[in-house]
Amino acid sequence: MIAFDYHAPESLQEAVRLLDQFAGTARVVAGGTDLMVTCRLRGLGPQHVISLRRVENLDVVRRDEATGRVRIGAFATLRQIERSPLLRERCAGLVEAAHKVGSIPVRNLATIGGNLCNASPSAETAPPLLAAAATVTLTGPGGQRAIPLEQFFLGPGKTALQPNEVLTEVSLLADGAGAASMYERQCIRRFKDIALVGVGARLALDGAGRCQAVGLALGAVAPTPLPVPAAADLLLGQQLSDARIAEVAAAARAAAKPITDIRASAEYRSAMVEVLTIRVLRALREALRN
Amino acid sequence: MSQGTSLRPARRLARLTVNRETQEVLVAPSESLLETLRDGLRLTGTKRGCDTGDCGACTVLVDGAPVVSCLALSLNLEGRSITTVEGLAQNGRLTPLQQAFIDSGAVQCGFCTPGMLMSATALLAEERSPSEAAIRDAIAGNLCRCTGYIKIVEAIQAAAHQGAPNASLVS
Numbered sequence: 001m002i003a004f005d006y007h008a009p010e011s012l013q014e015a016v017r018l019l020d021q022f023a024g025t026a027r028v029v030a031g032g033t034d035l036m037v038t039c040r041l042r043g044l045g046p047q048h049v050i051s052l053r054r055v056e057n058l059d060v061v062r063r064d065e066a067t068g069r070v071r072i073g074a075f076a077t078l079r080q081i082e083r084s085p086l087l088r089e090r091c092a093g094l095v096e097a098a099h100k101v102g103s104i105p106v107r108n109l110a111t112i113g114g115n116l117c118n119a120s121p122s123a124e125t126a127p128p129l130l131a132a133a134a135t136v137t138l139t140g141p142g143g144q145r146a147i148p149l150e151q152f153f154l155g156p157g158k159t160a161l162q163p164n165e166v167l168t169e170v171s172l173l174a175d176g177a178g179a180a181s182m183y184e185r186q187c188i189r190r191f192k193d194i195a196l197v198g199v200g201a202r203l204a205l206d207g208a209g210r211c212q213a214v215g216l217a218l219g220a221v222a223p224t225p226l227p228v229p230a231a232a233d234l235l236l237g238q239q240l241s242d243a244r245i246a247e248v249a250a251a252a253r254a255a256a257k258p259i260t261d262i263r264a265s266a267e268y269r270s271a272m273v274e275v276l277t278i279r280v281l282r283a284l285r286e287a288l289r290n
Numbered sequence: 291m292s293q294g295t296s297l298r299p300a301r302r303l304a305r306l307t308v309n310r311e312t313q314e315v316l317v318a319p320s321e322s323l324l325e326t327l328r329d330g331l332r333l334t335g336t337k338r339g340c341d342t343g344d345c346g347a348c349t350v351l352v353d354g355a356p357v358v359s360c361l362a363l364s365l366n367l368e369g370r371s372i373t374t375v376e377g378l379a380q381n382g383r384l385t386p387l388q389q390a391f392i393d394s395g396a397v398q399c400g401f402c403t404p405g406m407l408m409s410a411t412a413l414l415a416e417e418r419s420p421s422e423a424a425i426r427d428a429i430a431g432n433l434c435r436c437t438g439y440i441k442i443v444e445a446i447q448a449a450a451h452q453g454a455p456n457a458s459l460v461s
Binding site: 002003004005006008029031032033036037039040041045049051053079102103104105106108109190191192 | 298299318319320322341342343344346349352355356357358360361362363365366405409412427428430431432
């Protein structure tokens, strides 16, 4: 176990100042579920840990009335997300993904910001967020910047976050008014498993049942969670026929770049991308009919 | 992340409320709640299994919500209310849930029992008669390698029929 020092500043500004001062030897801790495991199993860890537990309102979940998007404070726990009435109504894909992480006693600690900053290729919350055109707000010494989530992930464990920045908010498109979202994954156990493959999708239909906006993203089949816009765009302006869905699924499979590892082979993962994409799109079609 | 150094940052006093009693505890900055409970406060009812958040044997309640204490930083919990298995029985009287575990034969080796009790206590405080699916979801984070879970689920169902145990633990 690595011994780090602990700081709990009173404000976000002070947290950023400490990160700046410790120049790359500090990490922000939220729930600590990834940090503590890394410290124990790999003997790796920061020299300084910055907790934002004293800073208020970093876990607020709300609908932005001006844009219709949903905004989630990065320090909201996954348990808070899966139980939020607003998110259950407006972000079904994200709620499903949050529910699938670990177990309740883990989700009561783990946060959405932590899940994204850990940047695992299989991060459950990433595919539904990417499918819902999510952006992330990064707060640093010069203020805030918002970037599309797909630009945030750079590789396994690597993000666009600078050493003196904190991920403070996630924003995504909402369900409702002809739009719906979903997340499905393949794994071996019923509970407490990591996705072998995950598929997140969001569809918005016009009055005639044609696809107006489509988001599709994959987990655990590339070095980062992977948006597949070329596959998603095949649906634009189209009806959701079985034949069209099959085409999209084949295109998603072609875009995936899975590896073989201890959990599954590349071939199996590729095949499952196609199966899950079909399953998710058909289920969304069903959901939007009702 | 950088390679850790051999430096050992100084311990500090943390104000923790454990089983309704607020106390000052000397805590290392990187110490887990599990270490503080077992090694600092000698509350060894909470078990150390995997120490990586997978087995749930270390589950305790923080402000009524179950958490894996092996992954929680003690200093992050200053001012919060922590309940361990030692805090369930009052004046030597077991809760209906604890009694149901005994009566239903839900305990074999017993190592998972404290964590199971904490997860189930939180569930029953929120849902008076949970479905079997809700029970299984609530204890999905608590691994038992003896019982096959059936007796445990039955015990939780039996306790549910007797009314919510210790609702006061959950804020």
